[in-house]
Amino acid sequence: MEKAQKQSIKKAASWDELVAILCALENADFSAREIELIARNVERLRDGSDLKVALLANHTIDLLPGYLSALHALDNVKVESYVAPYNQYFQEFLTDSSGLLAFDADVIYLDLSIPSLSPKINHQFLQLDTEQKNQELDRVVDTLQQLASLSKQKTNATLLVSNFVQPSYAKAGIADFQLGMGEVEWYARLNLKLIELFRDDARTFIVDKNNVLSRHGKLASTSVKMYYIAKMELNESALSELSLELIRYFKAIKGLTKKCLVLDLDNTLWGGVVGEDGVAGLKIGKGYPEGEVFYDLQSFYQTLKQRGIILAIASKNNSEDAEEVFREKTDMPLSLDDFAVQKISWDTKNKSIEAIASILNIGKDSIVFVDDNPVERNLVLNALPDVAVPDLPTDPTGYLPTLLKKDYFEKLFLTEEDAGKLEQYQQNALRDASKNDIADIDDFLGNLGTTLTVLTADKKNLPRAHQLFTKTNQFNATTQRYSTGQVEQFIEEQQWDLTLFAVADNYGDMGIVGLVLLEVRKTEVRIDSFILSCRAMGRGIETAIMNVMKKRYLLEGGKNKMSARYIKTKKNIPVATFFESQGFSVDIAVKGDGEGYALSATEVDLLKCPEMEIIFGSEFGDE
């Protein structure tokens, strides 16, 4: 993008102006930076939205909204997005006050990937027997079923669920196919089960992410480094590709599907010009290269007709000549009957298209016009700006790949009957709750099999403690950035209690994700730092940690007061009401920056938190 173009985007005064600028750009293959620029100006100008999209994932998907809003702006659609907190897809459905439920999405896109959904499959595939692999598979399918069910109960949104991406290299190498159940088979079975699960579900649709990334190139879709740094599984080019796929669904959901395909004849439906080459000289049919190019194109148009798209002809020709071609050339997929309207005359194309629109009683914005001749295309583009006119390459072999990429004709259902399932489904919706369904958030969190391991900080885990002090922004009450030397002091000096917390559950081991630093005085204790990594937020861990500390000092340790502070930053909003929610009261006597809180031993209460096992001591469990 030129600097001048960037300037014009920045200066655009209205949404319409922005869309016009974007549509006039020759190349819509935007860089990450251009996407960011466009997305920001979409935000600035959109004033309301046409489509509200919520994104739930167990990997970092926070850059996706920019791509969706920038790329869908080219279709004049205003997208508003909500990204749920990392890995909190269940909590978002189960908590009444969640951002997801407040957002009231039209579409929810659920993108879960295997590395964090099933660490066993990801890391121990070759150690598992077939039964264990099947168990993992069923567990993943159950998870999606539960989420789809929750989505219906709790929202009015259409749910899009991504399927699972088969790894680029199998762990067993080429011997994968000889295993009891190899990785290729595991992923294929899993994706097959998803198809079966959602086939008759009119509110849940599968996004073939495995295929989207295959199309794009799996190795080219990831930046390994970004995965390790930010758990970002998809790089910018893959995000772009995925967005274009999602936009296909959005168009179908919003009814932006084109209804009619208007085709030129000469060099579009067959090779050659009938008026000059004669019927015998035309290239169409099987058995020779040029003929097959147009045979396949016709076959594609015929497929569109079967998908419910109306075909029409707009050609400058003698109608007798054209009719003769259809009569004589029997080796053509299309016959004249396949076209609902045939405008074969010496009228201009725009006039023919207008006539077609009026005969079919459809809007010009429902029409796609395909013509090999750039002059004709431009004429129609200028005269009828609402008609979609794909730019074709000069070489006819490029026509079909160009048209296949377009998202003009996407529908969620091919037939009325399929679409009717929606109503049917809604009637059954309430009865449909399966025994697998999750009743509420406590039910969900209690079934995670969470263990919380309480550890005293020592030399061995000092680096991790230091990292938590310096890197945690959100659930960090005071944001004290201590140096390694200071952390060492806390470990050595008697008056400090630095306790670390590790979390594991049925899904895997998160390692050390939290810490509390207390200063222990004669009669009271002061919480200096209370930190929880964002990976472990939203599941009651903070309450469990607080209970451990209350018990240690107020219930059993003989101290009569526990004080704490909350120092507000731009980023630590999640902890703003934490101390009050844990039974602390505001206490102005507590010295230091920020808001002071205190809890006396006479008032202490252990708060209810999701069921989890608390282990003291060893960092390493059974393994």
Next chain:
Amino acid sequence: MDDEIKELVAEIFNIEEEDVIPALSQDTLDNWDSLNHLKLVTAVEQEFNISLTMDEIDDITNVEKLVAVINTHKS
């Protein structure tokens, strides 16, 4: 400072180009959160066709360091 870097940083953090000074840092700029850091790194790598190491990405806490890292890779 390279105009290209200035422009890029201004664009990512949605600030004026003249406000892009070497001392601009994660601590002084509210907009410089982890998400925008990710956007910055992605854009820098793409724009200058370089690949930063994990340590470098971690170390870019202000514009001065960013410029230094880009220059190391370009030379």
